[in-house]
Amino acid sequence: MTDSLAGMSFFLALAFIISWASYAKGYYSLPYKNFKGPLISLQDVLIYFFIFIGVYFLVLPLFPKLILGHILAFSLTALIFFLYSYCSDRKTMLAVWKDRNFPGALSLKADGEMGIIFWVIAMPVVASVTYLAEILTSLFVAPTGKEQVAVRFLKESLSNPSTSVVAFFSILIVAPIFEEFLFRGILFSYLRTKFTAFTAIFLSSFIFSLFHFSPSQSIENIPLLLTLFAFGSYLGFVYEKTRSLFASILLHVTFNSISVIRIIFTHV
Numbered sequence: 023m024t025d026s027l028a029g030m031s032f033f034l035a036l037a038f039i040i041s042w043a044s045y046a047k048g049y050y051s052l053p054y055k056n057f058k059g060p061l062i063s064l065q066d067v068l069i070y071f072f073i074f075i076g077v078y079f080l081v082l083p084l085f086p087k088l089i090l091g092h093i094l095a096f097s098l099t100a101l102i103f104f105l106y107s108y109c110s111d112r113k114t115m116l117a118v119w120k121d122r123n124f125p126g127a128l129s130l131k132a133d134g135e136m137g138i139i140f141w142v143i144a145m146p147v148v149a150s151v152t153y154l155a156e157i158l159t160s161l162f163v164a165p166t167g168k169e170q171v172a173v174r175f176l177k178e179s180l181s182n183p184s185t186s187v188v189a190f191f192s193i194l195i196v197a198p199i200f201e202e203f204l205f206r207g208i209l210f211s212y213l214r215t216k217f218t219a220f221t222a223i224f225l226s227s228f229i230f231s232l233f234h235f236s237p238s239q240s241i242e243n244i245p246l247l248l249t250l251f252a253f254g255s256y257l258g259f260v261y262e263k264t265r266s267l268f269a270s271i272l273l274h275v276t277f278n279s280i281s282v283i284r285i286i287f288t289h290v
Contacts, residue, residue: 026160030153037146044143052263054125055219059265060117062212066110070208073102074200092188096196103203118207124265136264137272144256144273145280151252155245163241193282198274205230205254206261206270219262227254253277 044050082095107115121127128136205226213222231250235243261270 026153026157030150030157033146033149033153037150040143040146049139049143052219052259057124057265058215059121059124060114060211061215062114062118062208064212067208067212069106070103070204073106074099074204077102092192092196096192099200118203118211119267121265126264128264128266128269130266130268133264133266133268134272136260137269137274138276140256140260140269140273141276141280144253145277148249148252148256148277152245152249155248159241159244190282193278194275198271198278201230202257202261202267202271202274205233206257207267210258210261214262223255223258223262226258227251230254230257 041050077095077099081098082091084091117123120130120133209229210222210226213225216222217225228251231247231254234250235247257270257273260273261267263269
């Protein structure tokens with residue numbers, strides 16, 4: 023408990039300093055809140071999520087070899103996404119990735135820089151939420167020590183070079199691309215046509231966190247979901263600010279990369 027309180031205090035102080043400086047620099051501003059963006063329909067949302075869930079949770083278990091299964095699942099999902107996007111409305115789907123009509127549109131290089139900058143802004147806030155959620159949860163329920171499914175998958179794969187390659191590829195590349203396309207590009211864009219920017223950010227982040235719920239993690243779901251909600255809020259915010267998936271994907275990749283490095287070298 024003492025270590026957790028110390029960690030939370032450190033990251034809270036860091037979050038306050040960095041957030042204040044970021045606010046002063048204008049990073050927390052949304053000057054184009056009246057811009058709705060690409061017109062994504064509810065049908066699009068349901069179809070894309072159905073494709074993703076259908077392939078990964080129905081097709082993947084059919085392939086006993088881990089590497090082959092993941093490669094086929096990723097390739098098949100990407101192919102079906104492309105075909106549906108190509109046949110439905112190509113211009114809308116291109117705007118989902120990067121809206122050239124957005125008044126605040128940046129270059130691709132600037133999008134990437136914005137994603138990395140927002141990692142610096144988001145990291146202490148997300149870490150503070152994690153510490154706080156773990157402390158509050160432990161006050162009422164004894165921690166089970168059960169790890170996130172992705173963390174267990176990564177740790178178990180480290181002893182095997184072939185499976186570790188799949189784990190790194192899934193966590194560092196596949197997850198950021200697919201999750202950003204689904205939750206920010208598709209879901210957020212749809213919600214943005216119905217609600218204000220902050221309501222869309224809240225709802226998409228809430229659904230994003232619930233999507234990671236795992237019954238096997240028991241009470242450990244609470245800190246995880248709160249952490250992912252905080253992280254998802256920053257992902258939604260940077261997408262709203264740039265209207266570019268390249269920015270939110272870079273933020274997601276950077277966040278996952280640092281997490282993987284921490285797990286490998288600190289074993290936590």
